[in-house]
Amino acid sequence: MFCFQCEQTARTETGAGCASARGVCGKDEATADLQDVLIYQLKGLGQYAHRLHQQGRPDAAADSFILYGLFTTLTNVNFNRVRFVELIAEAARIRDRLRGTLGETLAGPAAFQPADNLAGLLAQADIASVRAGLNIVGEDVIGLRALVLYGLKGVAAYAHHAEVLGEVRPEIGAGIAHALDFLATDPVDADTLLAEALALGQLNFTVMETLDAANTGRFGSPTPTQVRTTPVAGKAILVSGHDLGDLAAILEATKDTGINVYTHGEMLPAHSYPKLHAYPHLAGNYGTAWQNQHQEFAAFPGPIVMTSNCLIEPQPAYRNRIFTMGPVGWPGVRHLTHADLALVVRAAQALPGFAETAPEKTILVGFGRDTVLSAAETVIGAVKSGAIRHFFLIGGCDGAAPGRNYYTEFAEQAPDDTMLLTLGCGKYRFNQENFGEIGGLPRLLDMGQCNDAYSAVQVALALSKAFECGVNDLPLSLVISWFEQKAAAVLLTLLALGVRNLRLGPSLPAFLTPALLNVLVEKFGVQPITNAQDDITAALTRQAA
Amino acid sequence: MADTALVTLVTRDSARLEFACPAGMDVLSAAETAGFYLPAMCHAGECGQCHAHAQSGAYEMAPHSKAALPDPGQGGILLCRCQPRGDLTIDLPYEDAKIARQPLITRSAIIESLTPAGEGALALTLTLTPDAQLGGAADFIPGQYMELTVPGTEIRRAYSLANLPNWDGRLDFLIRLVPGGAFSTWLGTRARVGEELSLRGPLGHFTLDDASPRPRVLVGGGCGAAPLVAMLRHLADYQDSLPTHLIFAANREAELLPPALFEELRAGLPQLEITLCVWHPSPGWDGFTGTAAEALAAHLAAQTEMPDIYLCGPPKMLDTARAAALAQGVPAERIFAERLAV
Ligand SMILES: Cc1cc2nc3c(=O)[nH]c(=O)nc-3n(C[C@H](O)[C@H](O)[C@H](O)COP(=O)(O)OP(=O)(O)OC[C@H]3O[C@@H](n4cnc5c(N)ncnc54)[C@H](O)[C@@H]3O)c2cc1C
Ligand code: SF4
Ligand code: SF4
Numbered sequence: 001m002f003c004f005q006c007e008q009t010a011r012t013e014t015g016a017g018c019a020s021a022r023g024v025c026g027k028d029e030a031t032a033d034l035q036d037v038l039i040y041q042l043k044g045l046g047q048y049a050h051r052l053h054q055q056g057r058p059d060a061a062a063d064s065f066i067l068y069g070l071f072t073t074l075t076n077v078n079f080n081r082v083r084f085v086e087l088i089a090e091a092a093r094i095r096d097r098l099r100g101t102l103g104e105t106l107a108g109p110a111a112f113q114p115a116d117n118l119a120g121l122l123a124q125a126d127i128a129s130v131r132a133g134l135n136i137v138g139e140d141v142i143g144l145r146a147l148v149l150y151g152l153k154g155v156a157a158y159a160h161h162a163e164v165l166g167e168v169r170p171e172i173g174a175g176i177a178h179a180l181d182f183l184a185t186d187p188v189d190a191d192t193l194l195a196e197a198l199a200l201g202q203l204n205f206t207v208m209e210t211l212d213a214a215n216t217g218r219f220g221s222p223t224p225t226q227v228r229t230t231p232v233a234g235k236a237i238l239v240s241g242h243d244l245g246d247l248a249a250i251l252e253a254t255k256d257t258g259i260n261v262y263t264h265g266e267m268l269p270a271h272s273y274p275k276l277h278a279y280p281h282l283a284g285n286y287g288t289a290w291q292n293q294h295q296e297f298a299a300f301p302g303p304i305v306m307t308s309n310c311l312i313e314p315q316p317a318y319r320n321r322i323f324t325m326g327p328v329g330w331p332g333v334r335h336l337t338h339a340d341l342a343l344v345v346r347a348a349q350a351l352p353g354f355a356e357t358a359p360e361k362t363i364l365v366g367f368g369r370d371t372v373l374s375a376a377e378t379v380i381g382a383v384k385s386g387a388i389r390h391f392f393l394i395g396g397c398d399g400a401a402p403g404r405n406y407y408t409e410f411a412e413q414a415p416d417d418t419m420l421l422t423l424g425c426g427k428y429r430f431n432q433e434n435f436g437e438i439g440g441l442p443r444l445l446d447m448g449q450c451n452d453a454y455s456a457v458q459v460a461l462a463l464s465k466a467f468e469c470g471v472n473d474l475p476l477s478l479v480i481s482w483f484e485q486k487a488a489a490v491l492l493t494l495l496a497l498g499v500r501n502l503r504l505g506p507s508l509p510a511f512l513t514p515a516l517l518n519v520l521v522e523k524f525g526v527q528p529i530t531n532a533q534d535d536i537t538a539a540l541t542r543q544a545a
Numbered sequence: 546m547a548d549t550a551l552v553t554l555v556t557r558d559s560a561r562l563e564f565a566c567p568a569g570m571d572v573l574s575a576a577e578t579a580g581f582y583l584p585a586m587c588h589a590g591e592c593g594q595c596h597a598h599a600q601s602g603a604y605e606m607a608p609h610s611k612a613a614l615p616d617p618g619q620g621g622i623l624l625c626r627c628q629p630r631g632d633l634t635i636d637l638p639y640e641d642a643k644i645a646r647q648p649l650i651t652r653s654a655i656i657e658s659l660t661p662a663g664e665g666a667l668a669l670t671l672t673l674t675p676d677a678q679l680g681g682a683a684d685f686i687p688g689q690y691m692e693l694t695v696p697g698t699e700i701r702r703a704y705s706l707a708n709l710p711n712w713d714g715r716l717d718f719l720i721r722l723v724p725g726g727a728f729s730t731w732l733g734t735r736a737r738v739g740e741e742l743s744l745r746g747p748l749g750h751f752t753l754d755d756a757s758p759r760p761r762v763l764v765g766g767g768c769g770a771a772p773l774v775a776m777l778r779h780l781a782d783y784q785d786s787l788p789t790h791l792i793f794a795a796n797r798e799a800e801l802l803p804p805a806l807f808e809e810l811r812a813g814l815p816q817l818e819i820t821l822c823v824w825h826p827s828p829g830w831d832g833f834t835g836t837a838a839e840a841l842a843a844h845l846a847a848q849t850e851m852p853d854i855y856l857c858g859p860p861k862m863l864d865t866a867r868a869a870a871l872a873q874g875v876p877a878e879r880i881f882a883e884r885l886a887v
Binding site for chain 1: 713
């Protein structure tokens with residue numbers, strides 16, 4: 001196996017990448033190799049799908065499968081070898097169908113014939129490795145291809161979330177097929193690769209907008225909401241991951257059962273959507289970000305449902321009471337569709353639930369773009385009067401690396417006349433703290449999930465319009481923590497939109513070679529993080545200059 | 546010699562647990578004092594559940610049963626009988642996740658049914674009484690066991706679960722009666738449907754490596770059927786497609802499991818192959834004649850890819866089967882075993 005797609009990838013003297021029998025995330029060799037094979041097949045599907053899109057006769061089912069297939073290979077999503085064997089067989093069937101529709105037989109990944117047994121598939125995995133052709137094309141090209149592929153995975157994940165809520169746009173399927181077809185040609189030209197990466201960033205902006213439309217269309221526009229962070233006595237279900245549609249289905253299935261539903265990790269922003277908040281048994285938020293789930297899930301007295309990433313190896317203490325949905329999977333862990341939710345209800349009733357109601361504590365969430373923009377005048381006034389000196393968007397993923405303390409320190413050390421915006425699960429490092437108020441608004445505004453970067457961009461654009469300046473001239477700095485491939489997609493979006501003044505950490509992507517990092521720094525103004533105090537000073541000095 | 550030794554336990558997944566062990570105390574008790582509840586049962590050197598391997602350091606073993614400790618002298622130890630004589634590092638044959646951080650809670654269950662299951666064996670079904678702290682679910686991993694108390698006594702015996710975890714609190718056991726045995730006598734003569742029983746668990750680290758891509762061979766004999774049945778039911782439940790082979794041995798045909806059980810397993814797991822071995826068959830027996838170890842050796846000799854091996858049964862069967870597997874080139878870490886020592 002070889003995988004270097006996420007921030008926590010193994011880093012040794014000989015280079016970066018998870019290359020032993022098991023990745024840092026717990027993905028084993030067979031699963032990693034099968035994921036490579038699936039990705040290779042998806043490139044082949046992309047070859048056909050791209051041509052069908054060009055001819056104006058897209059295959060909607062194939063487009064949908066591509067999204068789902070890419071999503072299963074994100075970090076901390078699906079670890080189930082058996083599932084990948086099935087997906088590989090399905091991909092081959094879909095490929096055969098597309099070949100029939102197109103009436104033409106394509107070469108390259110499109111012609112790949114997967115073996116019909118595990119041993120055979122594992123033997124085929126070499127041609128599908130992210131590093132295939134390294135000796136011929138060199139590290140830089142491999143790194144750029146990886147950037148495109150990983151960005152694409154993130155785009156697909158967001159597009160899948162929008163699709164399950166009924167929001168499908170043909171240009172998304174076309175864009176994704178185009179990128180896969182591009183990768184299927186084994187591109188070697190650095191400029192073309194970089195252009196494709198930026199095009200994906202642009203596509204991801206459309207995708208995040210679509211997902212925003214799906215979420216707000218179905219559940220209303222996020223409004224500031226106090227969320228309880230302590231348990232109430234009674235039977236309980238914990239819902240983690242990012243899929244609001246799954247949460248809605250669970251809330252429906254548990255209506256009038258007396259079972260309380262708690263959000264975990266990236267599901268926290270759900271409380272701010274009026275139609276989800278309206279369920280009285282959406283009781284609160286439990287726990288913190290994904291990397292603490294071993295302790296938090298073991299201590300939770302009811303079933304746990306993972307609707308998307310980030311899943312880590314379920315411990316025996318809760319293996320029977322954790323369930324996966326959608327793209328997620330782990331061997332020996334029960335996978336559910338919306339039709340099976342009665343099982344979760346049954347589990348919640350059989351498990352003890354919380355014996356006591358703990359003293360109430362709350363946090364404030366729900367500063368989506370509508371809310372922030374409705375306060376725009378106050379904000380603009382506060383900036384003009386000097387009450388707000390600077391905005392810091394501290395957003396992205398959390399993780400286990402000690403270097404992630406940087407983000408806590410950054411939030412804590414940012415001066416009182418700066419406003420903090422946050423999104424993604426990195427916020428758990430500081431969202432329980434009281435940052436006070438500024439210009440009548442809380443100093444810390446929680447904008448939502450990682451995909452709500454869309455909201456943040458909208459706010460930035462609106463502010464730049466109000467101040468009649470470019471986004472990069474705003475008193476705004478982005479402090480991004482990345483972990484997996486959706487963050488890569490968001491990063492590409494920011495680069496494509498020409499957003500500079502961006503700090504990236506806790507470490508830089510291992511797939512980017514020094515030459516590529518140099519391009520990011522020189523051409524796009526991306527800065528690696530240093531330490532909180534220096535970076536704050538640098539940001540405020542830039543603005544003063 | 547220091548009064549207190551530093552003990553380091555290294556789990557299968559390389560987690561290191563360190564704690565102090567005062568002079569005169571055994572490693573198992575010292576671990577419990579430190580808050581690590583390691584898999585163990587009799588705490589008396591009889592059952593072999595706390596079997597581990599000393600990596601470095603000096604120690605002494607208090608009296609214990611030979612059957613419980615198959616490899617003394619090569620570092621094999623029983624944690625409940627092992628007293629450090631200086632700092633000691635011990636390899637545990639299971640993962641960190643198998644180590645409980647809370648003491649076990651005793652709870653109660655009601656006998657739901659009790660029916661014959663082949664000659665000299667009974668199928669026992671219990672329903673857990675819902676508990677405020679634990680709820681009412683039968684939450685365990687296939688392969689694990691419960692400790693049942695003989696009513697009116699302090700005597701506890703281990704019995705593996707044969708069914709799948711469920712939310713109804715149902716626990717199924719397959720119990721081979723041991724003539725004159727404490728639990729066996731109570732079960733065979735006095736136990737009645739509706740009676741209450743106290744028990745604790747689930748316990749044990751004999752569970753499937755779900756993520757392994759290798760074929761599997763499950764080998765059982767005597768009273769060792771239950772955990773293997775549970776594992777096979779689990780594989781069927783998850784529609785596992787890897788090659789799976791069950792070798793089940795008995796002294797006489799009548800002691801094999803009821804045929805309906807094998808039919809159920811075959812129906813749920815179409816790729817399952819079953820070898821039934823009888824040591825002393827009656828004329829006309831058309832299965833394998835011989836021991837489980839001999840059947841395993843014959844099976845492995847015909848394989849190109851070495852499988853994962855799961856062994857469950859009396860010590861003698863385990864030792865011979867393990868030796869057969871090692872001789873055929875199965876790596877020691879791919880052999881998982883439950884020793885039903887007495
Ligand atoms: C982890 C584990 C799981 C187990 N799972 C099962 C299971 O699923 N089903 C099951 O039937 N048993 C199982 N056993 C065995 C069970 O725990 C008891 O040892 C057995 O039922 C005898 O208990 P008893 O109280 O009836 O006999 P005891 O009072 O303990 O023994 C009476 C006499 O019989 C002898 N004796 C005890 N057990 C045996 C035996 N198995 N064979 C030959 N002689 C024996 C003893 O040496 C003693 O002399 C398991 C044991 C362990 C350690
Ligand atoms: S997803 Fe990350 S941790 Fe997992 S194998 Fe890949 S690089 Fe390693
Ligand atoms: S923000 Fe990133 S790391 Fe956090 S849960 Fe979402 S995907 Fe996982």
